[in-house]
Amino acid sequence: MALRIIQTRFLPSRIRPFSSLNIPALEPSNEAESISKMLLHHHNPFHAMEASLQLHGITLTPHLLHQTLLRLKHSSKIALALFNYSKSLPSSPLTPTSYHLLIDLVAKVRQFDLAWQLIIEMDQHNLLPTPTTFLILIRRLITAGLTRQAIRAFDDIEGFSQIKTSNEDFCYLLDTLCKYGFVKVATEVFNKKKHGFLPDTKMYTILIYGWCKIGRIDMGEKFLNDMVGRGIEPNVVTYNVLLNGVCRRASLHPEGRFERTIRNVEKVFDEMRERGIEPDVTSFSIVLHVYSRAHKPELSLDKLRLMKEKGISPSVATYTSVIKCLCSCGRLEDAEKLLEEMGRNGVSLCAATYNCFFKEYRGRKDVDGALKLYKKMKEEGLCMPSIHTYNILVGMFLKLNRMEIVKGLWDDMSEYGEGPDLDSYTMLIHGLCEKQKWRQACQFFVEMIERGFLPRKVTFETLYRGLIQSDMLRTWRRLKKKLDEESITFASEFQNYHLKPYRR
Structure with missing residues (x-):
């Protein structure tokens, strides 16, 4: 987790983070809180008209609708019902942002056909899709491993939006592919499309990050040499990406491997200084993460002191790496002291x-x-x-x-x-199954489906086997019936579960 925080500081995804894709941030709103809680607690997914009954007398403005949809991020079906209700209002509050929020919600639970329908619907209602519309969908397609569909969606941007894709849009595609481990696809796309864009430091940094992420430091260095050969200067972000690659997958045990990794880190530092680039707080945070992984609490504390002596203020990622190391070594009191120091130094916890x-x-x-x-x-x-x-x-x-x-x-x-979220439900249902609390497991399984989460196949099979072996065939049949109803009323994905009746 500490490394994940470190990455958010310098990875190329900061070029155009998801939060800046014209997606509103969650803001305090008593009205939105009330509406979302009312829908979550009382909404019946099988009665589409229920939303209109519950919201009678409430004026939905675009801002209120957006804030409510953000609060329904884990309940795509309820969000969809609210969205459809909004369309029926005399003065509809729907905007392109409303569509963006819903497209992200439904694509998150892999309802990609519905996401495409919403894009087409935007066009029909004279709310022209923008590159942002497609980038939201592209991100979710790549998350699901559907890289070819994502690239086709990128190619469709200009046809739908009538806006030429920019370097920033192209960087977002490459970065998302690399972030989810599809660096070979990203490199292929870069080589194929780079003549239509202007390769720059950001593009190369993204690809260096991608290759380092999958442990191919040699390819990362190759792209670094390529960019220098083209006259494109690397910056501290580029070197931090390479430094992270050197550190993140290195095996640190036995002791000799840890020492070799630190020597490689020093080589990167030397090359940075030769180019007139001074290591920053992120550079030190990456090294501290190595000390944390190697369970070197004293070295971690020494490096932290060195940073302060150099006038570099530790960030939340820096402190988190050291605290993680101290906690894993059982030194909770020292970790608590650092936690107090963070507060005194104004570092946001x-x-x-x-x-x-x-x-x-x-x-x-x-x-x-x-x-x-x-x-x-x-x-x-x-x-x-x-x-x-x-x-x-x-x-x-x-x-x-x-x-x-x-x-x-x-x-x-x-x-x-x-x-x-999906992980929460999966963990809870599996835990209840282990304790043979079948009725509670079924209750949360149904709740999970009603909130729009597609259960993992292993979850369904675990529950199925447990019910049958506990002689609860009737409960199993009711559960299967519920699943069949859901596949008809919302999505076809549930039909992928082809489980035949259990035979003893």
Whole structure:
């Protein structure tokens, strides 16, 4: 997790992060909170007219609609019902941004046919799709591994939007491909289309990152030499990407391998200085992550002190790497001191930093420590738990069979709008199956489907086998009927589960 924070500082995805694709950010809104909670608690996915009954008397403005859709990010079916209701209003609040939000929501649960229908519908309602519209869809297609469809969607941008794709749009395509490990596809696209764009430092940095991400440092260095040969100057971001590649997949044990990695790091630092590029806070954070992985708490603390002596202020990623190292080595008191230092230095705390402590508490099965820190997070309001925080805690208390705490965490997760997501449901259902709590597992399985999440096949099969072996054939039939109904009313994906009746 610490490395993920480090990456957000310098990776090329910062060129055009998803949050800047004309997508509004979540803002405080009592009205949006009330509407989303009302729909989540009372909406029946089989009654499309229910939304209009519940929202009677409420004036939906574009801003209110957008904020409500953002709060329904884990409930695509309810979001779709609200969207369709908005279309029926005399003064429709729908804008291109409304479509963008819904396209992202439905594409997130792999409803790609519906996403394309929405794009075509935009065109029909004189709300011309823009490159942003397609980039949102492209991101979700690549996430699902549908790279060829994503490239075809990129090629369709100019035909639909009548706007020429820019260098920034092309960078976004390459970066998303690389981010999800499709660097060979990204390189192929770059070589094929680069003559229509102007290759620059950003493009090359993206590709260097992609090759380093899959452990091909040699290819990363090749692209670095290629860009220098073309007269394109690398910058500190380019070198940080290469530095991250040298460090991220290196095996650090036995001791000789750790020392070799540090020597390679120093070589990159030397080359940077030869080009007049000074290592920055991100450069040091990457090295600190290596010390953390190698469980070198003293070296981590020494490097942190060196940074401060050089006048480089540690970032949240820097502190998180050191705290992670201290926690994994059992030095919780030292980690807590650093946490206090972050607050004194005005460094914004993040959930990933707290997650280091929660993982250590999980390993120790320390219920009191985990609950005390969780309570402190909520009460002090310095940092809200993330979905990953909740998943760590739910998994921990599931294994400890503390179901009353699991229920409280699950309710909090829903209340704060952090989830649950697909991973949350999967973990909870599998945990309940292990404890043979079949009825509760079925209840959450149905809830998962109604909220628009497609269960993983292993989840369905685990529940199926457990019900049959526990002689709960009637429950299994009701569950299968529910699944069949969903495949008719919402999507055809559920029909991919071809499970024949169990035979003893």
